[in-house]
Amino acid sequence: MSEPTACSRARSDSCYCSRCDLLVGLDGFHVVEVAELDGRRGLFLRVVVESPPRIEACRECGVVAHSHGRRTVRLVDTPCFGRPVELVWRKRTWRCAEAACPTGSFTEQHEDLARPRALLTARACRWAVAQLRREHASVQGLARQLGTAWRTVWESIKPLLEARAGDETRFAGVTTLGVDEHVWHHVSTKPVEDGGRGPKELTVRMVDLTRDADGMVRARLLDLVPGRSGAAYSQWLRARNEAFRDGVEVATLDPFHGYKNAIDDQLDDAVAVLDAFHVVKLGTHAVDEVRRRVQQEIHGHRGRKHDPLYGIRMILRCGQERLTDKQRARPNGRSWPTSDTTRSTWPGSAPSSSATPTGPRAWPKVDGSPSKFSPHCRPARSPRSSDSARP
Numbered sequence: 001m002s003e004p005t006a007c008s009r010a011r012s013d014s015c016y017c018s019r020c021d022l023l024v025g026l027d028g029f030h031v032v033e034v035a036e037l038d039g040r041r042g043l044f045l046r047v048v049v050e051s052p053p054r055i056e057a058c059r060e061c062g063v064v065a066h067s068h069g070r071r072t073v074r075l076v077d078t079p080c081f082g083r084p085v086e087l088v089w090r091k092r093t094w095r096c097a098e099a100a101c102p103t104g105s106f107t108e109q110h111e112d113l114a115r116p117r118a119l120l121t122a123r124a125c126r127w128a129v130a131q132l133r134r135e136h137a138s139v140q141g142l143a144r145q146l147g148t149a150w151r152t153v154w155e156s157i158k159p160l161l162e163a164r165a166g167d168e169t170r171f172a173g174v175t176t177l178g179v180d181e182h183v184w185h186h187v188s189t190k191p192v193e194d195g196g197r198g199p200k201e202l203t204v205r206m207v208d209l210t211r212d213a214d215g216m217v218r219a220r221l222l223d224l225v226p227g228r229s230g231a232a233y234s235q236w237l238r239a240r241n242e243a244f245r246d247g248v249e250v251a252t253l254d255p256f257h258g259y260k261n262a263i264d265d266q267l268d269d270a271v272a273v274l275d276a277f278h279v280v281k282l283g284t285h286a287v288d289e290v291r292r293r294v295q296q297e298i299h300g301h302r303g304r305k306h307d308p309l310y311g312i313r314m315i316l317r318c319g320q321e322r323l324t325d326k327q328r329a330r331p332n333g334r335s336w337p338t339s340d341t342t343r344s345t346w347p348g349s350a351p352s353s354s355a356t357p358t359g360p361r362a363w364p365k366v367d368g369s370p371s372k373f374s375p376h377c378r379p380a381r382s383p384r385s386s387d388s389a390r391p
């Protein structure tokens with residue numbers, strides 16, 4: 001026969017196929033069978049694996065145990081070639097031959113593949129956590145990709161996430177600490193009484209704004225605690241060790257006095273600075289207020305569609321680098337005090353640089369959220385900014 005009807009390598013040196021083993025990539029395991037099946041959640045791959053045959057000694061008495069057949073365990077593995085994967089592990093079981101030994105039969109365990117009674121393989125758990133942390137995936141999205149239920153994914157990764165949340169090593173080396181409030185909201189179509197997610201909740205968000213060796217800020221989210229109060233921040237600082245509190249040299253905050261009190265109480269040596277975003281926001285708001293006042297003085301009414309001051313409201317808030325030549329020349333050819341003036345007076349570049357930067361600068365970015373001060377032409381919203389265009 002010139003064309004092989006089975007995996008060619010499988011028929012040569014051993015009963016296992018090294019190519020299939022390489023593709024599946026489970027160290028110490030061999031692929032026995034692969035099949036594509038149509039399940040409740042669509043097509044999926046079933047990969048059957050087993051460990052190579054070996055002589056096993058009883059863990060209690062050390063006597064060579066007799067083979068006691070197999071026990072099949074089904075696990076959810078990482079998706080492969082666009083399909084969910086069900087990993088079937090044919091676990092070897094043994095029975096102790098020593099009559100006086102209390103050990104009856106026992107089953108092989110491999111924590112590298114899966115923890116006892118796990119539903120997901122260890123690598124599927126690692127993959128899911130990485131997707132959540134780095135790729136902004138949702139648990140529901142992961143469940144869809146893995147071809148399983150939301151609860152299966154969540155119950156599997158929750159202990160890992162809790163262990164990481166409790167790991168204090170992530171607080172090491174923080175010299176610049178940022179704090180701000182953040183609205184936490186679970187989106188749900190169901191009302192709360194029917195099991196839907198709760199209302200919006202304010203949280204305090206701590207961010208590591210320490211510059212790296214190149215003077216760049218690679219902001220890292222450190223923690224998120226409920227409540228928008230100085231007490232919540234103060235309590236969080238108190239819960240850290242002394243080395244952390246002593247290490248913080250600069251503490252940035254928004255213009256909220258509670259945070260300032262917490263910094264003064266808990267971080268004796270740190271310099272409290274207002275963060276760039278809120279300085280620019282306050283400056284932009286002041287420019288806006290002046291524009292509204294002048295509008296009222298000249299016209300005696302709020303901005304309307306054809307009022308020149310209303311027409312330039314976006315230009316006033318816009319960064320210089322985002323303006324077109326036409327926009328730059330618009331307010332009677334004169335230069336106007338835009339938000340950019342506030343921005344350029346802020347020492348946002350590396351501390352060693354004394355030159356006033358002209359182009360768009362590297363503003364701190366918080367992992368997972370857009371730049372706090374994006375150079376886009378987007379006004380800083382304030383509850384009282386209530387211009388309305390009335391044609």
Ligand SMILES: [Zn+2]
Nearest residue numbers: 007017019020
């Ligand atoms: Zn093969």
Ligand SMILES: [Zn+2]
Nearest residue numbers: 058061096101
């Ligand atoms: Zn034994």
